[in-house]
């Protein structure tokens with residue numbers, strides 16, 4: 001009788017041990033998400049966990065997040081800094097790791113850093129730009145440029161910008177006129 005009880009207890013112990021070790025064994029992490037292979041971010045944007053859709057993690061990883069890599073560089077953890085410094089583009093991927101140091105990675109995504117300009121040019125006295133549909137930032141920003149002499153005499157005379165079609169500032173025109181007058185004066189007086 002005692003032997004029988006002992007046998008039952010031992011068998012029970014074996015089952016419990018087997019069950020407990022299975023339940024608590026470190027499950028290797030997995031990332032059950034396909035991220036896009038190409039994405040664009042505005043300059044100054046940051047990559048959030050859900051920037052490219054919801055990331056689904058399996059295996060309760062102890063650490064996870066984005067990694068970033070410039071062309072010719074190594075993968076480094078992305079620490080949430082604005083993306084301005086990745087003007088030349090970069091690769092990102094999501095990682096998940098457990099305490100045993102087992103890593104899983106998502107597919108890789110090529111990111112480009114640029115605004116998404118919409119509509120026609122806006123301008124002030126000095127610059128023209130197009131507004132970004134996402135962040136209201138100024139895309140394609142540049143100083144007004146005048147048409148080359150001879151291309152369109154009327155436009156040159158009126159200081160029309162060849163990009164946005166607007167007249168350059170009165171101040172600038174005034175300054176230019178002043179220098180023209182000064183040069184003329186110098187030429188008259190000294191030559």
Ligand SMILES: [Zn+2]
Nearest residue numbers: 042115132135
């Ligand atoms: Zn933008």
Ligand SMILES: [Zn+2]
Nearest residue numbers: 128144161164
């Ligand atoms: Zn312009």
